[in-house]
Amino acid sequence: MENILLWVFYFLTFYAFLPGIVSRTFGFRVFKKGRAKNEISLTFDDGPDPVYTPQLLDLLKKYNAKATFFVVGVHAERHPELLKRMHEEGHVIGIHNYVHKSNWLMRPATVKKQIQKTYDIIKDATGERVHYYRPPWGIVNLFDFSNLGYLQIILWTSLFGDWRKRVGVRRLTVRMMKKLKPGQVLLLHDCGDTFGADLDAPANMLQALEHYMEEGTKRGYRFVHITEMIAITDKQKEAAKGQPGFLKRGVIAAWLAWEKLFHLVFRLESIGSDAIFHIRVTEYHGQTMKLDDGRDLHDKDKVIELHLDNGKLHRFMMESRSLMHLAIRMIREVESTLPRIAAQISGRKEYQDVRAIYGISMIHRGVEKFGFTVSDLPKGWFDRMTRIYLRLMLRVLNPAGKSRLKEHREKLKPRKMAMSMETFWQRYGGDPSEQAWQSAAAGLEEKDGNPSTRTTPLSHNDFEGHNAAGGVTP
Structure with missing residues (x-):
């Protein structure tokens, strides 16, 4: 048994x-x-x-x-x-x-x-x-x-x-x-x-x-x-499968925390929680830069310095299929953010004496159509340090950063970009309420609607009663 x-x-x-x-x-x-x-x-x-x-x-x-x-x-x-x-x-x-x-x-x-x-x-x-x-x-x-x-x-x-x-x-x-x-x-x-x-x-x-x-x-x-x-x-x-591991996520978190500290120490101003840029007023240092509208940017001229929001940049890198795809998304973000910068600084005293809007980036393809002049950084220690910093950032923030650095090493050169304030105001200084970037939010508005009145479900007893009278066909 x-x-x-x-x-x-x-x-x-x-x-x-x-x-x-x-x-x-x-x-x-x-x-x-x-x-x-x-x-x-x-x-x-x-x-x-x-x-x-x-x-x-x-x-x-x-x-x-x-x-x-x-x-x-x-x-x-x-x-x-x-x-x-x-x-x-x-x-x-x-x-x-x-x-x-x-x-x-x-x-x-x-x-x-x-x-x-x-x-x-x-x-x-x-x-x-x-x-x-x-x-x-x-x-x-x-x-x-x-x-x-x-x-x-x-x-x-x-x-x-x-x-x-x-x-x-x-x-x-x-x-x-x-x-x-x-x-x-x-x-x-x-x-x-x-x-x-x-x-x-x-x-x-x-x-x-x-x-x-x-x-x-x-x-x-x-x-x-x-x-x-x-x-x-x-x-x-x-x-x-392409998501970063635990160690890299820790490195990314530390990098983004450092970015926040940098923004705090150097008093960067946000253009909004969803904007790709932060800005600050500072002095331009370097050789005279000839801009495409015929004006010059001289050493120690006041500029509005653009700083990418690297948290948002990281999200774009995670979602982008290639550097070209990333560049396209970045161009769209720049297109929507520049009018917002104009609206935010308009009439403020601290921005009255600036000569240009300025930044340094490895993601610069196509920005000329927005009014920027793109120029190589002069050879020297600043160029080398900037190159190291931006490549390190790409390697940290991009899930395929190491491989992309190998594949596109010659293309990944930091360059400086600048636009005179005259050109900036001419292009983006209109009534901000009329700017196209605001229309993008229109599709997100919720439609109010009254839900239809709920009905009590028909039961088997109801079904059998109605069916006997010929009122319901199963």
Whole structure:
């Protein structure tokens, strides 16, 4: 008897418990959580239901949301019209076995037959292949990984007990609001006609879901089906490969902290939290610089010195595909910031005697069209020190800084740029309220709208009563 129990223990461990633990804990061969900035994935099990699934589809359409439905084959077989509607409205349909029974309680061949039967039902209704499978209760057995090579197993990040009617709308809403976060894969139920569930529990789910989606929409979240969530996650993982490691992140943080200290000590003035430049009034030192408008910039002339916001520069470098892409983005930033500088310094005494606006940078391609004259730095210690400093900055702030320094060493030469104040005021000294940079913010304004009145979900009793009178067709 002891040996029999021991063999049963071994069988359950390797057939059921161990695969379940590995898949849930480590995500082995399953997808259960996304990496996203603004997306949440809604998934629904156990349907379709003739009463609640149509109401759910109406609610999803109201919020322009896409979802994933893991259908039970025996329910899907009765309501192919609901599968067709799901497909036509852009939702994804997956398999949840033909009957709602745990894979631990079935032989591998039986599981395989259940899945194939449900697959055929979905394909007959929609004409599309099925790509996703969610085992009931998320329980997999040892053979699921090998038998389901053509299906991706989908689990979840959060479930809420919504199959129990006694949970109630308020408590269910509170639970769901705690998971209003990007990358979530929510498990909800649009059918209560399974063992252990309450028949009309989805009525509470629909009301809680509308609260959840309304708040999520206000916060800028999108509700996407599992195919899009997987694609977004794969893209995020690919992008993360180029992210700096722990040591480099520490170096970057220290560098940016030093920049802040520099700004404080030398009293640099910000042009706004989103501007690429900081400025200060100082003296120009160096040989006379002949500007393109015929004016000269002499040694000890007062200038407005431009300083790049290296925090923003770092973000651009992380996002740019090449130095050319970075240069294009920088040109756009300069284009939007120069009118703002004009608006900020207009009429202020400390800026009245300046002769030019001036800066030194390795990112100088294309700035001539803004009125700047670009000139080489004179050979000497200042040129060498500036070159070392700017290259070090590029290596620290750019995720591919070392390789780009090798590839573009000859192109990465610091140069000085200057524009006379006469040219500056002529180009950028108009009424700042008319400047084009302000229009860029127009698209960010939120539109006020009154949400439509919520409706109480139709219950099975209501459905049966209406149907008897001929008022509702399932």
